[in-house]
Amino acid sequence: MSLPPLKRSTLGDDVYQSLRAAVLEHTLSPGDRMNIDALARELEVSPTPVREALARLESEGLVRKRPLAGYTVSPLLSRAEFADMFDMRLLLECAAARWAAERATPDQRATLVAEAARTVPPGDDQSWHSAFTTLDAHLHGLVAEAAASPLLVDSITRLHAHLHLHRRYFPYEQTAVTTSEHQRIAAAIDRNDPDEAEAAMRAHLTEARERHLATFEKS
Structure with missing residues (x-):
């Protein structure tokens, strides 16, 4: 080691x-x-x-x-546990995106747009996986914080921990798609559009769930 x-x-x-x-x-x-x-x-x-x-x-x-x-x-989630986690993410994070669009401060909106535009450069597995995990968690954390609900932030943070363990199998070429989805969410929040923010988050999480299912194909 x-x-x-x-x-x-x-x-x-x-x-x-x-x-x-x-x-x-x-x-x-x-x-x-x-x-x-x-x-x-x-x-x-x-x-x-x-x-x-x-x-x-x-x-x-x-x-x-x-x-x-x-x-x-912590062990990797079973397929059933993984599905349950994403069901919970859809409930919590779609609400977070809606509330963020309604409640975020001007500074929070600007930060979200800037962070959503960041990309992860290619590199060795350890460097880009770590950078991508950190960036993705940070972006989702900013959305949760902008929703102005500390309890929601805590709940989302704990759900993400389990997802991070699966990211070792995430292909680099999918990071650009993730970035585009993050930008759509951030743009909707910046426009103060709760319906679009919720829809963008729902689409992102639905697609992310499919991308991460590759974990179970490799196990």
């Missing part, structure tokens, strides 16, 4: 980011045990920031903690 190197300036955050990247890129695979002492040795840190990082990852749903068994990487 080779984890990403750390920057010493913000050790706690760096440990968290390193472990999160290892989980999302399947350097630490779904179901793998995560031994705190072993991870600390690998990262050349004390066990304390590792424990803190694992607690953060647990709160996001990326790892699980069981009595007497310690931490393990």
Whole structure:
């Protein structure tokens, strides 16, 4: 196992980011045990920031903690669980897009448009997968925040954690399609058009569900 190197300036955050990247890129695979002492040795840190990082990852749903068994990487969803997750995303995120179009501040609208225009450059698997996951989660998070509902933000964030584990199988050529769909959502929110924003989010999530079903064909 080779984890990403750390920057010493913000050790706690760096440990968290390193472990999160290892989980999302399947350097630490779904179901793998995560031994705190072993991870600390690998990262050349004390066990304390590792424990803190694992607690953060647990709160996001990326790892699980069981009595007497310690931490393990959360397993991939079954096909039925995956379908249920997207059903929930359709309920929550379509509402979020509608509310964002109605409630977003001018600064939030401008930020959404700018972020939706960002693209992920090609590169090695680890770099572009990580960048795409971060960018996609950030965009959906901005929509949720613009909806002005903290509870909605928390719910959407936890749902996304499970999707991130499946993104290791996402083909790079689909990122351009995702960007176009994000731009449609952002443009509708910017125009203060709740009907179009909801429709754009629904179309995006419906198409995304089909793209991610490739995960189950590879398993």
